[in-house]
Amino acid sequence: MKTGVDHGTRGGLLGAVEKLYRFATEQNDGKDRLDAIIASGDFDAIETVLGGFLVNLRNESACDAVDRERTWQTAVLFIHDVMDHLGRTTSAEMTRVQANLLRLQHLYGQIAPRPPKPPMPIRALPAVVVEDIYEQFNPMSERNPFRTETLRWRNYLIFLLMLHLGLRRGEVLILPADAIKEDFDPETGEDRHWINVVETLDEDPRSVAPSLKNAFSQRQLPIPKDLVTLADRYILNYRGQPGHAYLVNSQKGKPLALSSLAEVFAIITANLSERAKKALTDRGKSSVSPHDLRHTAAVGRLARYIKNGNDLETAIEKMRVFFGWSMMSQMPRHYARAYFATSTDDICAENFDIFVAALRDATGEQK
Template structure:
């Protein structure tokens, strides 16, 4: 942020949890509406998620201050001629809707001018279209929160049906304004369609196909003393003694993500003692828990998404064997308790950035050895690879197995998936996977019907 900007981002600790808020330099207090948003939505969330939203909101507040010479809070809490505070949230939301294009130009051209609209025709962008989409998406979520808060009987004289109609109207208009300002993005590459005319549009699920997973396993499989895996992207290291350690560590990462649906933060919080043997001696469970100690040296320590993320997950015997081999022979003995360590001499725990680089290197290997999966010009649809795609894949396959192999009804399957994946009782995610399964089953049935009709026609033609 420029030093002259009225609003800036401030980090603080709340019950030993790092978070961020938009602060007003004039009053030296947090801006009111972002503070309410943080209290209602963000205090239990990871610092990276909160900061992503607060950066967008802070930019909006500085844009509004620059253009209107008053804060957005002052627009919501207007004063009458006698100085009494009036609540005018709907007026502020309507004004925000009309200013979306101006805000897009403001952040697109370096936050220098508040009067640059999207129609100016300038092309000196300082941020990518993917970053712009993230900024507008976070800001839209903030506005929809304000709509939920202020379109209610407490602040309006509307009945419940009128409130719902008004809320749906605002939500639709804000989402439309975001799409109009930024343009739709492709699901995988996050490149704007309007900026990539002439390239094929790729529409697909975020989960990985069987062919893609098979290729990932082939590339990630470690080399052995008898057989070198030439597809593995981690063939070289300044310290040759670290090659086997890095390969097995990364293979363990892939298996934990794909077999158990862990989030990246949950993976990086695992400790060596997170593997717990059953008292019966017939297996092991993985304890996904938060970390309350003081030994995490990472600048941005990972955190669980919510309290529902804490759970026990049974591990397959081959994954237990891989875990124990890594811990006992390759991990070393660093001073911290975390399972995954980097390959430097300090043996620090694996950071979020370093973990993401694993998937960048893995994707480069896929693109080199399996171009038919990655390159759109020859039919590939895997345009990027990130750790959360393994969670989508795991959830899709697990829900299908619960229904088809365990004979669970949909409600029981959703409850089991919710427990295994660490979702809250009110999370809509299990329902989304149920809907995806229904759609896939319907498409499979339709393909079988068409194939059956084709065979009937062939038989009739042969007679």
């Protein structure tokens, strides 16, 4: 190791070497082996230890966003220096050791633990944007940009399923017409409603067939009565009798395509108010996408869980189930960061009130 370094630097170097030794011991059932393989010149074993150590450092950096490049470089330098020293016994041995050291340097010298990724941007839509697209999607609004009454009610239903249930675009497009279920709850004395998000077994005629993202995407979600009323209205009055089982149709009575859904949001984006466009620009965005609604739904639901008295860990696990994330997904914690970094909790509470009021206004239902 280098001499002539200050106390703090020396401590850091020794800490890196100690970490390497500790890792090698843990990988050998608690038995120290690094000294033995260095002394024996077992370069295959040394490469195995260094390779595992590199993976370990990368995993740690991914978890805590701490750069461990210096730890890695110190470990490689330590192995190099010790082997170099041990290789000076004879000129023949020195040649062999130097050749292997060059091989190690070639394999590992340019590799450092992967730098930590910057935190994901907060993509929950600003309140002004949500209010603007609420107004556009409302079938009764003068700002609604869609030409026919059927399109207005269909797109309104899609919008609310995405914003308030956080459904992915593929999940919305594979919902069957009977996805919403109902049962009597003896504890409350009221009917309860839920929606089944499952992979369909029906033949899909779409050229690019939507599907669930993974096995965790299959789930049951509670659905508010107001949204049930809207879905019933769409099915009874606007869906018609198409030759397929999917909930939402194209204008020709076929299952709605992913490209057609993208066009709906392109139209909404084109008709945003100047104030809403500025709010998007301030967030580094130029358009509203279906997945933006899922991001917004996630932050809003986390806010509701916490306001209802759940601690953060419980709220995160509930989020995992509700949004169909795997046990390894870091997405719930990303939204926890978004929740604490902004006033989105207040925004989403206000938007939920808008949601209920708009639904009742559109369906003619009284409070």
